[in-house]
Amino acid sequence: MGIQERKDREKLQRRNDIIDSAEQLFFKHGLGNVSMDHIAQEAELSKGTLYLYFKGREDLHYAVVNRGLDLLNEIIQRNHVREASGADNLLQLGRSYIDFSREHPGHFQSMMLFDASSFEKVDKEQSLKILEPGSPLMFLIEIVKTGQEDGSVRNDISPEKLAMILWSHLSSILELITLRGPLLNYLEVDKGSIIDAQFEISLNGVLSK
Amino acid sequence: MGIQERKDREKLQRRNDIIDSAEQLFFKHGLGNVSMDHIAQEAELSKGTLYLYFKGREDLHYAVVNRGLDLLNEIIQRNHVREASGADNLLQLGRSYIDFSREHPGHFQSMMLFDASSFEKVDKEQSLKILEPGSPLMFLIEIVKTGQEDGSVRNDISPEKLAMILWSHLSSILELITLRGPLLNYLEVDKGSIIDAQFEISLNGVLSK
DNA sequence: TATATAAAATGACTAATAGTCACTAAATAT
């Protein structure tokens, strides 16, 4: 039935239009300064319609986060070198994440500000993308495994644990730079060099000796 | 003038009573589920009175955070050994922070959930406690300096930078455990051992070789 | 084509809640 297909396509399109509007406003005015009315107006729809496509504000926010994850994943996949060692790909993945935070600061902030505790408010269908194969985190775990197999990464700690540590470490520094710039300025810490330093420190602790 | 002194004392007392009430409710129901009306009721005051003592909700939240910082600082100072090497005190400070997150989970969460971007909403008077001498972060910087002087800590990176890295790294893992337990469970990562692993990794990268 | 049914969209309405302010009450000074 061709009509149903078109309708599905249009529904998806409308959904994406709404995310476009939300994204644009979030990035422009900051997450906390954008109301559902505001988004509805931008999307040229009534507020009620937003709730036909999203469970609520958090669900819409998470849809934006999901786009960020897709973007990040693209960058990671693009820079991944199948033939390289696990260690090298680890380094590369880190660089990809840093690039992402620089090239898509809005998305990065949106991801950092997504409250972990509001997962229940997110529609189940899109809820666990972070845990799906192909997500940045899952891919990182795979790379750590590869590194442990080729001997370039220490194997006395489980790949999941190592991956979570690496991810948390890098995220925390990027968050520091993105959200707490004034603190770093006050302490006269250079933003570029702190990334390099953190990178060396935590990667070093993860590679084989 | 004795009357003025008593009044000042009573004012401070009232202020502390309000923080007590807020703290209690925050810890019991979670930060996001407590309204100003609720706090006023708990403190047996009218809502308007809260605004005589605090600039707004964020300011009150920060007052709770400030108490947490004081508590953390106490623990850090208690465990500090003046005669020990910088490296040893670094290790000790990390342990103190971990202890704090375990013994005062409410305060720890409250600190983690305090939005860095809302500093402007905080009363100037209590605003920059994090940057005052004697705060955990400033004390950490001092310890790193000591370590660099006694040769136990690498000195090719500024103490401020190293301190920020260490602080961010440990905070991120503790935040992971506190706010994203389900993720760790799903990945079958043990909470206790991930702390140990992260500790080893990031401390190792900071000590002299 | 005209009519019935289903799907999509609307926006006025409710509920919750942060913050304000004109007023009252209590404490202190004269």
Added chain:
DNA sequence: ATATTTAGTGACTATTAGTCATTTTATATA
């Protein structure tokens, strides 16, 4: 005893997330 200053009150406003009875539009049917 009265005036003045300080502390406290709670009804009110403004904002905004989310709902739902109603309307509009699109599709199916006769």
